[in-house]
Amino acid sequence: MDPGSLRTGMVHLGLGAFHRAHQAVYTEDAAAATGDTGWGILGVTGRSARVADTLKPQDGLYTVLTKAQPGAGSAADASLRIIGSLRGAVFPGRDTPLLLRALAEPDTRVLTLTVTEKGYPRDASGHLAMADGVAADRAALAADSRQRPASSDVAARTPLGLLARGLFARYRSSGAPLSVVSCDNLISNGALTRTLVTELAEAGGTGFCAWLQESVAFPSTMVDRIVPAATEADRQLGSGILGLRDEALVVAEPFGQWILEDAFAAARPAWELAGAVLTPDVAPFEAAKLRLLNGTHSLLAYLGALKGHATIADAAADEDLAADASALQAEAIRTLVPPPGVDLQEYSASILARFRNPALGHTTLQVAMDGSQKLPVRALATVADLLALGTVPEALARLVAAWMVFVYRQRNVHGSVLPLEDPLRETLAAQAAGPESGLVDRLLDLSAVFPPPVAGHPGFRAAVKVHAAELLAAVPGR
Numbered sequence: 510m511d512p513g514s515l516r517t518g519m520v521h522l523g524l525g526a527f528h529r530a531h532q533a534v535y536t537e538d539a540a541a542a543t544g545d546t547g548w549g550i551l552g553v554t555g556r557s558a559r560v561a562d563t564l565k566p567q568d569g570l571y572t573v574l575t576k577a578q579p580g581a582g583s584a585a586d587a588s589l590r591i592i593g594s595l596r597g598a599v600f601p602g603r604d605t606p607l608l609l610r611a612l613a614e615p616d617t618r619v620l621t622l623t624v625t626e627k628g629y630p631r632d633a634s635g636h637l638a639m640a641d642g643v644a645a646d647r648a649a650l651a652a653d654s655r656q657r658p659a660s661s662d663v664a665a666r667t668p669l670g671l672l673a674r675g676l677f678a679r680y681r682s683s684g685a686p687l688s689v690v691s692c693d694n695l696i697s698n699g700a701l702t703r704t705l706v707t708e709l710a711e712a713g714g715t716g717f718c719a720w721l722q723e724s725v726a727f728p729s730t731m732v733d734r735i736v737p738a739a740t741e742a743d744r745q746l747g748s749g750i751l752g753l754r755d756e757a758l759v760v761a762e763p764f765g766q767w768i769l770e771d772a773f774a775a776a777r778p779a780w781e782l783a784g785a786v787l788t789p790d791v792a793p794f795e796a797a798k799l800r801l802l803n804g805t806h807s808l809l810a811y812l813g814a815l816k817g818h819a820t821i822a823d824a825a826a827d828e829d830l831a832a833d834a835s836a837l838q839a840e841a842i843r844t845l846v847p848p849p850g851v852d853l854q855e856y857s858a859s860i861l862a863r864f865r866n867p868a869l870g871h872t873t874l875q876v877a878m879d880g881s882q883k884l885p886v887r888a889l890a891t892v893a894d895l896l897a898l899g900t901v902p903e904a905l906a907r908l909v910a911a912w913m914v915f916v917y918r919q920r921n922v923h924g925s926v927l928p929l930e931d932p933l934r935e936t937l938a939a940q941a942a943g944p945e946s947g948l949v950d951r952l953l954d955l956s957a958v959f960p961p962p963v964a965g966h967p968g969f970r971a972a973v974k975v976h977a978a979e980l981l982a983a984v985p986g987r
Contacts, residue, residue, distance in 0.1 A: 512593030515549030522668045523623040524552035530736045530761040537594035538783035549596035558600035569595040571757035576868035589750040601665045612675030615685040618775040624668040626882035637708040646670025651712040673709040686724040686774035699729035726774035731795040733766040737871035768794040793848035800841040803887040810876035811911035821871045825864040836904035844894040878930040901968040910976035917941045
C-alpha cells in the first residue's frame with residue numbers, strides 16, 4: 510500500500526522503538542489486508558523531539574531489522590522491512606495545539622500508548638498521583654475548559670495530560686467516540702488508564718466526565734516483542750541490506766504477539782488479520798506474560814548485570830542464572846490460570862529460548878532501568894499471591910535481593926559502574942544509604958515500591974536477606 514495514500518486515523522503516544530516494531534507493523538499489515546487507507550498513524554514523541562526530527566526528512570518511513578537465532582548479526586540472519594504506516598511525527602513541547610486538533614478530529618478513532626510504567630503517575634492505591642507535570646496539566650485542562658474552542662498553546666507536560674486535554678477538545682467539537690489502547694506492561698492497563706484519565710478529567714467539568722464514561726473505551730491489551738536499542742552496527746547492517754542509511758532503524762526479534770480486549774468504542778484497524786488476537790478477557794494472557802516473561806527478564810537483568818554480563822543473551826546462557834530463571838517461572842506458574850490454548854511450561858521454555866538469541870544484543874542495563882516501577886507488576890504481585898498461599902518464593906526473593914544490591918552497589922563483580930536509571934533514583938539512593946546489614950530492611954520499608962503484605966512478611970524478609978548477603982559478598986564495595 511502506498512504510504513502517501515494513508516489518512517490519519519490513529520494517534521500514538523510514545524513514539525519509541527517498541528511502537529515502531531510492534532503496533533505500527535500490525536497496523537500496516539491490517540491496512541494491507543483490507544485495503545483500508547484510513548489508518549495512518551500520527552506518532553507523538555515523549556521528552557525529546559529527537560525521534561520526530563529524525564523521521565521528518567524520511568517522510569515518516571523507517572525500517573525494522575529482524576534478527577533471528579542463531580546468528581551473530583550477519584545479513585544472512587537478518588531481514589529488513591520498510592514501514593510506511595507512520596504518517597507524521599510530532600513533539601508535544603512544540604506541537605500541543607496540533608495534537609489537540611488531531612485528537613478532536615472525528616476521523617481519529619483510536620489512540621494507542623507505549624509510555625512505559627512510569628508514564629502512569631499513580632499512588633500505591635492505583636489512583637492519580639500529583640507527580641511532576643500532572644498538576645500543570647490539570648491546570649491547563651481547566652484553562653482549556655474556559656475557552657471555546659479548547660486550543661490552549663500551553664505545552665502538555667505528561668502523556669496522560671495530553672490525552673485528557675485531547676479528549677476534552679474532542680468532547681467540545683465532534684464528540685465522536687474514541688478507543689484508548691494502553692500497550693504498556695501494567696496489570697489491567699485499560700482499567701488503570703481509565704481511572705487515571707477520569708481523575709485527571711475532573712478539571713474539565715462534570716459534562717466532560719459524563720461524556721468520557723459514555724463515549725471513550727479503554728480496552729486492555731498484552732503486547733510482546735523483544736526490541737533492543739539499535740546500535741551503529743545495526744544501522745550499518747541495515748544499510749548493507751537496503752543500500753540506504755536509515756537513522757530511525759529499529760531492531761526486533763522475529764516473534765511478536767498482541768492480545769486485545771474486544772471492547773472498542775469505534776472503528777479500529779483489522780488487527781486480527783495481521784495476527785493479533787481479539788478476546789473478551791485479556792487478563793490470563795497479561796498475567797502469564799508479566800509474571801513469566803517480564804519477571805524472568807528482570808531477574809536476568811539484575812543478576813546478569815551484577816555478574817558482569819552485558820546482554821540478556823549472555824545472562825540466559827549462564828547455567829546458574831538460567832536455573833534461577835526456571836525456578837522463578839516455576840514459582841510464578843503456581844499463581845496463574847493458563848490462557849486458552851497455552852501450555853505454561855512450553856511458554857516458559859520458549860521465553861528462555863528467545864532470551865538466548867545472541868543476535869539481539871539486548872543489554873542487561875536497558876532491561877534494568879526503572880526497577881521501582883517494574884518490580885511491583887513483574888514480581889511483587891506474584892510474591893504476594895504466593896505468600897497468601899503459605900509459600901515463601903526463594904527465586905523471587907533472589908530477584909528482589911539482586912535489585913537491592915544493584916541499587917546499593919551500582920557496581921558489578923568486576924568493579925565496573927552500573928548506572929542507576931530510575932524515576933525514584935534519589936529516593937532509592939537515600940533509602941539504601943547506610944550499613945550493608947540494614948539494606949534489606951531499609952528498602953523493604955519503601956512503601957512506594959513494596960506493598961504491606963510483602964514488606965511485612967517476616968519469612969520473605971528473611972529470604973531476601975540471605976540472598977542479599979550472598980550477592981553483597983560477591984560484589985565489591987566502592
